[in-house]
Amino acid sequence: MERDKTEVAEKIAKDHESIRRYIGALNLSEMTEVDAKEFFDWKLEFIWQLRDFKNRLLKHFDLEEEGGFMEDIVKVAPHLSRKVSGLKVEHDQILMSLDEILFKLKRMKKKNDTELEQVQFELNDVITSLRDHENEENILMQQAYYREFGSPG
Ligand SMILES: [Fe+2]
Numbered sequence: 001m002e003r004d005k006t007e008v009a010e011k012i013a014k015d016h017e018s019i020r021r022y023i024g025a026l027n028l029s030e031m032t033e034v035d036a037k038e039f040f041d042w043k044l045e046f047i048w049q050l051r052d053f054k055n056r057l058l059k060h061f062d063l064e065e066e067g068g069f070m071e072d073i074v075k076v077a078p079h080l081s082r083k084v085s086g087l088k089v090e091h092d093q094i095l096m097s098l099d100e101i102l103f104k105l106k107r108m109k110k111k112n113d114t115e116l117e118q119v120q121f122e123l124n125d126v127i128t129s130l131r132d133h134e135n136e137e138n139i140l141m142q143q144a145y146y147r148e149f150g151s152p153g
Contacts, residue, residue, distance in 0.1 A: 008068045009145040015060050016134050022053050023127055031116050039111040047105055054098045057130075061091040064137070073144040080140060087140075090133050097126045 026049065034042040064070060065088060074081045101122055108115055 005145055009141055012069050015063055019060055022056055028120055028123060031120050032113055036111045050102055073140050076144045094130055
């Protein structure tokens, strides 16, 4: 049976929304404000939060890569296939950056403001890349689904 294309589009859109909520829940400013005494409690919590976020992203990327979305784009618009490959590469880059951040945090044996500021900066960078990436996907989604099949809403 042919997959329902508007269903794919809706699933991705919903997932993007959920990812945005995850990003909103990450409290980046707390990082440098935390008391040195509470640093290790904070660090463990934050590492767990980042791991959950990474896992959430992995599932989101699975959905995009395996759920028909990227396949449909290439089918409807073959000239976008390089763009789609680029999106997959970006998925890996985003995950790698998160791993690096996790590694840096784990290595930190005491509260170090300079290093934390660096981590904060890098995490902000990942979030910005992720947002740009999602926007890009939304545009492709419009091209692949909405234009051909009409608005699913
Ligand atoms: Fe996405």
